[in-house]
Amino acid sequence: MLSRRSVRVKAMQILYSLNRDKDLKKTDAKKLYAQSIDKSFELLLYNIHLLYQICKTSVEDYDKRRNKYLPTDFDKLFKPSLFDNAHVKSIGSNKRLNRLFNDYEFTSLYDKDSLKSIYYEYAKEAGYLSFLNSEPTQEVVTEVLLDLWRYIKKFPNFEEILEDRYSNWIDDESLIVGAMKKIIKSLPTKDESFFMEHFPEDETIKDFGEKLLLKTIEKDRELEEMIAPTLQNWEIERVAILDMILLKLAVCEFLYFETIPTKVTMNEYVELSKDYSTDKSREFVNGVLDNLSKSLTEENKLVKSGRGLID
Numbered sequence: 001m002l003s004r005r006s007v008r009v010k011a012m013q014i015l016y017s018l019n020r021d022k023d024l025k026k027t028d029a030k031k032l033y034a035q036s037i038d039k040s041f042e043l044l045l046y047n048i049h050l051l052y053q054i055c056k057t058s059v060e061d062y063d064k065r066r067n068k069y070l071p072t073d074f075d076k077l078f079k080p081s082l083f084d085n086a087h088v089k090s091i092g093s094n095k096r097l098n099r100l101f102n103d104y105e106f107t108s109l110y111d112k113d114s115l116k117s118i119y120y121e122y123a124k125e126a127g128y129l130s131f132l133n134s135e136p137t138q139e140v141v142t143e144v145l146l147d148l149w150r151y152i153k154k155f156p157n158f159e160e161i162l163e164d165r166y167s168n169w170i171d172d173e174s175l176i177v178g179a180m181k182k183i184i185k186s187l188p189t190k191d192e193s194f195f196m197e198h199f200p201e202d203e204t205i206k207d208f209g210e211k212l213l214l215k216t217i218e219k220d221r222e223l224e225e226m227i228a229p230t231l232q233n234w235e236i237e238r239v240a241i242l243d244m245i246l247l248k249l250a251v252c253e254f255l256y257f258e259t260i261p262t263k264v265t266m267n268e269y270v271e272l273s274k275d276y277s278t279d280k281s282r283e284f285v286n287g288v289l290d291n292l293s294k295s296l297t298e299e300n301k302l303v304k305s306g307r308g309l310i311d
Contacts, residue, residue: 055148
């Protein structure tokens with residue numbers, strides 16, 4: 001589920017924490033990194049749980065309509081099809097998944113009325129009304145769940161529900177959204193471990209992310225000494241903390257990750273500087289990395305190998 005960009009962000013954030021808190025050590029950084037990876041996966045599980053609970057509200061809707069003193073024809077025909085289908089039941093009957101829901105105590109993390117408000121607003125949407133009047137085939141259920149998911153993530157208070165507990169939602173949103181779409185399309189399933197397909201792969205989180213973080217910490221002084229001569233009129237103490245962290249991470253990639261093209265590394269960290277640092281950071285980081293890549297190439301310190309590399 002996690003991409004190289006997302007683990008670069010996690011490494012950047014942990015290095016920033018180390019810079020701010022001098023009591024944190026390399027071993028602490030490794031633990032913090034592992035916790036941040038687990039938090040991203042937990043966030044995905046939380047989103048599955050929220051989707052399930054919102055669908056379950058259709059049962060409450062059904063009971064209310066049945067108990068009306070003067071039910072309309074629509075009320076009489078209404079069925080809780082959003083919950084009563086094989087897709088959603090395969091979530092509700094998944095013992096392994098529900099144990100995790102309980103272990104994380106997801107039901108204590110949100111106001112149930114907030115989820116109900118999402119359902120009742122969605123219940124007015126044309127897509128849901130059309131679904132209620134259609135034959136709930138597997139394809140139709142998949143489409144309505146995708147439609148509901150699109151509606152949920154745009155709902156005004158949905159981000160508040162997430163950010164109250166998961167500050168990483170801002171960084172992981174696009175990955176979670178992509179994973180949720182794949183999960184919905186994979187339903188219904190009898191595989192109780194289906195969600196583990198989205199657990200971050202070791203190649204990304206360990207071989208790349210963890211190595212990048214620990215190597216940057218280990219080589220901190222050397223990286224700083226390489227960067228300093230390229231700063232021209234800037235004293236190293238005047239460089240924004242995040243900019244210096246991004247530069248160190250980038251140079252670490254230049255030197256110790258042979259299969260990652262130099263231009264890919266440059267582009268990634270220039271984009272991160274634009275998203276996370278100051279207004280002037282993009283131009284600054286781009287200029288420093290461009291000079292560094294040229295000087296390291298001239299000194300034969302930049303060795304790249306592998307298929308498809310960009311010089």
